Amino acid sequence: MTEFFHMGGYAAFVWPSFGITAAIMIAIVIDSWRGFVRERDTLDKLQSQRTKRKPS
Amino acid sequence: MTRKRRRLYLVLFGMALLGVATALMLNAFSDNLVFFHSPTDVAAKSFEQDRRFRLGGLVEEDSVIKADDGIGTSFRITDNDNAIKVVFNGSLPDLFREGQGVVAEGKLDANGVFQASEVLAKHDENYMPPEVADALKKSGNWKGE
Amino acid sequence: MVSLHKFANPARFVRMSSALLPWMVGMSAVLITVGLYLGLFVAPPDYQQGESMRIIFVHVPSAWMSMFIYSGMAIASATGLIWKHPVADLLAKASAPVGAGFTFATLASGSLWGQPMWGTWWVWDARLTSYLILFFLYIGYMALWEAFDDPQRAGKAAAILALVGAVNVPIIKFSVDWWNTLHQPASVMKMDGPAIDSSMLVPLLIMALGFTAFYGAVVIVRTQREIMARKVRTLRMAQVQA
Numbered sequence: 448m449t450e451f452f453h454m455g456g457y458a459a460f461v462w463p464s465f466g467i468t469a470a471i472m473i474a475i476v477i478d479s480w481r482g483f484v485r486e487r488d489t490l491d492k493l494q495s496q497r498t499k500r501k502p503s
Numbered sequence: 504m505t506r507k508r509r510r511l512y513l514v515l516f517g518m519a520l521l522g523v524a525t526a527l528m529l530n531a532f533s534d535n536l537v538f539f540h541s542p543t544d545v546a547a548k549s550f551e552q553d554r555r556f557r558l559g560g561l562v563e564e565d566s567v568i569k570a571d572d573g574i575g576t577s578f579r580i581t582d583n584d585n586a587i588k589v590v591f592n593g594s595l596p597d598l599f600r601e602g603q604g605v606v607a608e609g610k611l612d613a614n615g616v617f618q619a620s621e622v623l624a625k626h627d628e629n630y631m632p633p634e635v636a637d638a639l640k641k642s643g644n645w646k647g648e
Numbered sequence: 649m650v651s652l653h654k655f656a657n658p659a660r661f662v663r664m665s666s667a668l669l670p671w672m673v674g675m676s677a678v679l680i681t682v683g684l685y686l687g688l689f690v691a692p693p694d695y696q697q698g699e700s701m702r703i704i705f706v707h708v709p710s711a712w713m714s715m716f717i718y719s720g721m722a723i724a725s726a727t728g729l730i731w732k733h734p735v736a737d738l739l740a741k742a743s744a745p746v747g748a749g750f751t752f753a754t755l756a757s758g759s760l761w762g763q764p765m766w767g768t769w770w771v772w773d774a775r776l777t778s779y780l781i782l783f784f785l786y787i788g789y790m791a792l793w794e795a796f797d798d799p800q801r802a803g804k805a806a807a808i809l810a811l812v813g814a815v816n817v818p819i820i821k822f823s824v825d826w827w828n829t830l831h832q833p834a835s836v837m838k839m840d841g842p843a844i845d846s847s848m849l850v851p852l853l854i855m856a857l858g859f860t861a862f863y864g865a866v867v868i869v870r871t872q873r874e875i876m877a878r879k880v881r882t883l884r885m886a887q888v889q890a
Contacts, residue, residue: 464703
């Protein structure tokens, strides 16, 4: 197992490559989902305001 | 429909113009876009001394000599037509090997020896496991150097 | 009534893409897991590069994605400019940060491969320089969207930049053939078949498919967000007018 993590002496290059790529992809997922939820909540609020105002 | 048509032609025309302009520009700059010169280039263009440039080619087989101090290395860069002797004092990249691509940066001295200040290894497009490489070499199907 | 007609098309996009989303999420999770397993545990080390070759399993798929996403953005931008398709601009806008992320991953992982193998983190050869320009194009595209208050004008300006920048895509692809570069020529997408052993090619392709599905999933969520943002904008403007 240590041999696996050692990567034939290239651990300092292999793992950061995988790490940076993974970090970027995870960040994209989080940003996408947060933006989606924020926009959906704003839209819901605005639409409920409209339906409330209409009967009056 | 006609307005859409017009916009379509406008975009197509713009892209074509841009493509031609880029092609012309790249063609004009093509000498500056060259990352390295081959030994044949150097022989043909007669590079003056003290002009820094990059020399690229293959490390000639059986040409690598380690200096006694353990730091210096000398080898020959060849493109199979011409070869130039290179002297380098520094650590070589992991892919540096005889028969492999290499790019050295430096200048020619009075004796026509290339004094390199940096040596970079160039990788080829082949990827294979060690066993496959051995098998290819044994069967005589080896296409590399 | 005019706004209702405008939303008809985006509504269909939302419906169809929502049905597609779980498939994309599932596919990307499965393919990336399998690709990582094959790439890290099963694939052999390279005869020259040793274990450092494994970097290509993230470097090459990221590179393909950043080129693929940019090409898609250029096509979407042309569609938006010519046919005024209401979702095209938003699809391109939603793609840009994802493409920029993959471009950065490509540059970073390539640098981490170059240091031990070439002997340098970075060189200004035609391939690396044109790739850096791709990164700047993504940043410029995103900046243009922010630079205008009117989304219509912002979208138009950004679309033109995306189209102008599209000339860089073939330059990146063929830079290694047209000029002497330090970067190696293409191994997979070349005329006479891949110059890469199948034990390494298979994990590479699986990773690339996984990344594509990942992009698909993320861009669906991001485009739907942009569609909602535009609805919010129209509702707010209606409120102000009322």
